[in-house]
Amino acid sequence: xxxxxxxxxxxxxxxxxxxxxGAAILTVSMIIVKVFGLLDKVIxxxxxxxxxxxxxxxxxxxxxxxxxxxxxxxxxxxxxxxxVISRLISENMTQKRYKDVKLVHRISIPLFAIVGLxxxxxxxxxxxxxxxxxxxxxxxxxxxIALAPVILFGCLTSIYRGYYEGQRxxxxxxxxxxxxxxxxxxxxxxxxxxxxxxxxxxYRATGSFLFINFGNNHIDAENTIxxxxxxxxxxxxxxxxxxxxxxxxxKYKIGGDGIPAEYLENSVDARQKxxxxxxxxxxxxxxxxxxxxxxxxxxxxxxxxxxxxxxxAGTNAKALFEQYxxxxxxxxFFGGKGNGFTIHTRLWGCYGASLTLMQLVTAVTQVxxxxxxxxxxxxxxxxxxxxxKTSIETVLKMTMMFTLPMALGLSVLAHPVMNFIxxxxxxxxxxxxxxxxxxxxxxxxxxxxxxCSMLNGIGRVxxxxxxxxxxxxxxxxxxxxFVSMPEVNIQGATAGSLIxxxxxxxxxxxxxxKYSGIVPNFFSTTxxxxxxxxxxxxxxxxxxxxxxxxxNHRLSTxxxxxxxxxxxxxxxxxxxxxxxxxxxxxxxxxxIAKTLEKLHLIx
Numbered sequence: 001x002x003x004x005x006x007x008x009x010x011x012x013x014x015x016x017x018x019x020x021x022g023a024a025i026l027t028v029s030m031i032i033v034k035v036f037g038l039l040d041k042v043i044x045x046x047x048x049x050x051x052x053x054x055x056x057x058x059x060x061x062x063x064x065x066x067x068x069x070x071x072x073x074x075x076x077x078x079x080x081x082x083x084v085i086s087r088l089i090s091e092n093m094t095q096k097r098y099k100d101v102k103l104v105h106r107i108s109i110p111l112f113a114i115v116g117l118x119x120x121x122x123x124x125x126x127x128x129x130x131x132x133x134x135x136x137x138x139x140x141x142x143x144x145i146a147l148a149p150v151i152l153f154g155c156l157t158s159i160y161r162g163y164y165e166g167q168r169x170x171x172x173x174x175x176x177x178x179x180x181x182x183x184x185x186x187x188x189x190x191x192x193x194x195x196x197x198x199x200x201x202x203y204r205a206t207g208s209f210l211f212i213n214f215g216n217n218h219i220d221a222e223n224t225i226x227x228x229x230x231x232x233x234x235x236x237x238x239x240x241x242x243x244x245x246x247x248x249x250x251k252y253k254i255g256g257d258g259i260p261a262e263y264l265e266n267s268v269d270a271r272q273k274x275x276x277x278x279x280x281x282x283x284x285x286x287x288x289x290x291x292x293x294x295x296x297x298x299x300x301x302x303x304x305x306x307x308x309x310x311x312x313a314g315t316n317a318k319a320l321f322e323q324y325x326x327x328x329x330x331x332x333f334f335g336g337k338g339n340g341f342t343i344h345t346r347l348w349g350c351y352g353a354s355l356t357l358m359q360l361v362t363a364v365t366q367v368x369x370x371x372x373x374x375x376x377x378x379x380x381x382x383x384x385x386x387x388x389k390t391s392i393e394t395v396l397k398m399t400m401m402f403t404l405p406m407a408l409g410l411s412v413l414a415h416p417v418m419n420f421i422x423x424x425x426x427x428x429x430x431x432x433x434x435x436x437x438x439x440x441x442x443x444x445x446x447x448x449x450x451x452c453s454m455l456n457g458i459g460r461v462x463x464x465x466x467x468x469x470x471x472x473x474x475x476x477x478x479x480x481x482f483v484s485m486p487e488v489n490i491q492g493a494t495a496g497s498l499i500x501x502x503x504x505x506x507x508x509x510x511x512x513x514k515y516s517g518i519v520p521n522f523f524s525t526t527x528x529x530x531x532x533x534x535x536x537x538x539x540x541x542x543x544x545x546x547x548x549x550x551x552n553h554r555l556s557t558x559x560x561x562x563x564x565x566x567x568x569x570x571x572x573x574x575x576x577x578x579x580x581x582x583x584x585x586x587x588x589x590x591x592i593a594k595t596l597e598k599l600h601l602i603x
Contacts, residue, residue: 029174034360036181041356042421043189044233048226049424051200054328055226056424058342061349062230066143068302069130070123070151075288075295077112077119077155082162083456084284089166090377098259099270101166105257107277108159116155123148135306137345139223142231146238153241160248167258172251180244188236195232199225219331223342286461297472301479302348305493308483309344317341319486327426347490350430353422354414357435358442361406362449376457380516388458389518395450396525401577403446404533405568409561411439412541416548416557430490437494444501451508458516467504467511475500528577536568 041060048055085108092100127144131137157176164172199209203221207214210228214221270276313320313333320343321333333343376395379387410417415432422428448471452464475496482492513519540560547556572578 025170025174029177033177033181034363036185038356038360038421040185040188040233041353043185044192044230045353045427046423047189047193047196048229051196052222054332054346054424054426055222056422057327057346057349057353057426057430058223059226059230059349060352060427061345061347062137062140062143062227063233064348064352064355065131065135065137065140065302065306065345066147066230066234068135068299069126069144070147072292072295072299073119073123073126074151074154075292077116077151078158082158082165083453084280085159085162086166087283087377087456088279089163090168091381093167094378094381096263096267097270098264098267100267100276101259102257102264103270103273103276104280105159105163107273107280108162111277111280112155112159116152119155120148120152123151134303136310137306139227139345142227143234146231146234149238150234150241153238153245157241157245157248160245160252163252164258169258172248175251176244176248179247180240183240183243184237186236187239188233191232191236192229195229196225199228283461286465289465297468297475301472301476301493301496304476304480305351305483305490306344306348308480309347309489312484312486312489313341313343316486317343320489323487323489324426324430327430346426347430350427351434351490351493353427353431354418354435354438357410357417358438358445361403361410361442362446376454380458385517388516389520392454392512392516392518393520393525395454396447396520397529397577399447399450400526400529401572403443404529405536405564407439407442407446408533408537409439409540409564410442411436412537413544413557413560414439416544416553416560420554420557434491434494437491437498441494441498441501444505445497448501448505448508451505451512454512455508455515458512460511460515463508463511463515467508470507471500471504474503524577528572528575531575532568532571532577535571536564539567540564 041063044063045056045060048059085104088104089101092098092104124145127141127148131139131141131144161173161176164170200222203209203214203225207216207221209221209225212224214224271279317333321330324333324343324347328343328346331341332346333341376388376391379391414435415428418428418432418435422431448467452467455461455463477496478499479493479496482488482495483490485492488495540563543563544556544560547559550556
């Protein structure tokens with residue numbers, strides 16, 4: 001076992017320091033991962049723009065369609081498993097039941113492997129009816145099948161990520177995620193470009209691609225080659241997922257399990273395997289259920305939105321044509337030459353392009369949820385109210401300090417940001433309209449995951465499932481109403497999300513206060529970051545307006561973002577948002593804290 005890693009010593013550190021350290025590690029890795037993920041989609045969209053002006057949104061639409069069923073099945077396979085393992089490991093570490101820690105890990109290996117294999121086969125089986133009948137997008141079938149191996153490797157990866165996170169060691173998870181992101185970006189972009197280049201050249205020369213003869217049906221040829229190109233990009237994801245799993249296995253084999261031999265020898269005997277297995281299943285079911293409800297709701301939402309758009313195009317294509325004729329040729333709306341219309345898939349692609357930016361924010365707040373779980377569980381298990389209050393307030397403050405400025409910034413700079421990263425006019429303009437409202441929605445989608453993680457941490461594992469169920473029912477109903485309006489169409493999907501997530505955030509926070517017995521300091525954790533976010537987003541908006549037209553649009557966007565960041569930090573310091581203890585945790589934090597104390601800028 002490596003002498004550098006001692007999970008027992010790590011578990012004995014203070015809750016505040018371990019949370020901030022763990023959250024910082026995962027935040028940095030998640031930012032890297034999401035930036036690389038964003039680059040992957042941007043590069044993919046730009047690759048398709050090289051071969052045709054309107055291919056970018058179609059490619060992104062196929063890509064997003066491939067993920068809809070995948071997310072549901074992946075949630076069944078992995079949605080609650082890292083959380084379950086993390087919670088059980090943290091609980092046993094707190095109780096010094098080190099033999100149970102090892103037993104939980106041993107049992108999880110065959111269990112997760114079987115679940116991953118079954119779910120991978122289910123993904124392949126479900127792909128065909130979903131693509132052809134549910135969303136009426138047959139071009140998505142190849143990408144859906146290419147995604148199947150990710151489920152198996154993701155499930156195996158969860159074994160080790162949950163184990164380390166339960167020991168408050170976020171480093172292995174962070175490294176594995178970065179490895180996955182880098183391999184995915186490089187191989188995915190390479191495969192997508194080569195297939196697109198070879199496919200288009202071969203079609204122009206022979207009228208066929210992969211033994212499929214298209215003749216003069218240029219639209220079907222483009223869409224088919226596009227579909228295989230997206231599948232090639234996703235093959236890079238499957239390989240990346242395997243590389244991530246391989247790293248974690250080697251890390252565990254070489255670095256050890258983090259429990260020194262003397263602690264293991266002095267530990268009480270482990271529970272029976274049957275009892276531990278029952279605990280894992282009992283703990284997993286409501287957690288997986290909550291995540292599953294959320295993902296199934298999103299799947300139903302996606303099916304409804306695309307079918308409503310499909311029907312809207314069938315009954316009122318002229319209304320959509322008048323709105324979007326500047327971006328797409330008539331056959332996209334009306335069909336032609338043996339092809340059906342594809343406007344529903346393209347609008348879904350524009351929505352997905354905006355959703356990627358929102359997920360950049362929410363992915364980081366999921367990190368806060370992962371880091372909060374072992375700390376909240378530990379404090380609640382010990383019955384330490386003061387520690388529990390500190391942990392909950394730290395999670396809320398960190399989440400709000402990150403989410404609020406990013407969310408409001410995305411809203412006020414929606415079109416400049418979309419124009420900064422995408423080259424295709426339809427993604428920039430249609431996606432920009434979607435992102436304006438989606439930015440506000442990000443506030444609520446960002447905070448709900450940490451709230452549900454803390455509810456899990458205090459043992460209320462059934463409540464998140466109930467909250468997610470309510471959220472999805474409201475979202476499906478409101479999205480249906482708004483999207484069916486011809487003048488609103490795809491933008492209605494965001495309105496449904498805003499209403500539903502705002503509702504469950506309020507309810508979830510009320511339940512957390514009720515069952516934890518802790519009333520957080522909302523002025524410190526929420527109001528202060530909100531004041532800073534409103535001020536900084538206003539600065540971003542006006543600086544961008546002043547600069548645009550006088551310089552390159554990307555440069556004006558960068559200047560606006562930098563100005564907003566400076567103002568935001570200044571407002572937080574003026575409001576004395578940070579405590580001396582929080583600042584001291586940072587690198588060279590002691591010196592920074594002393595300086596800020598002299599200036600009366602920290603509490």
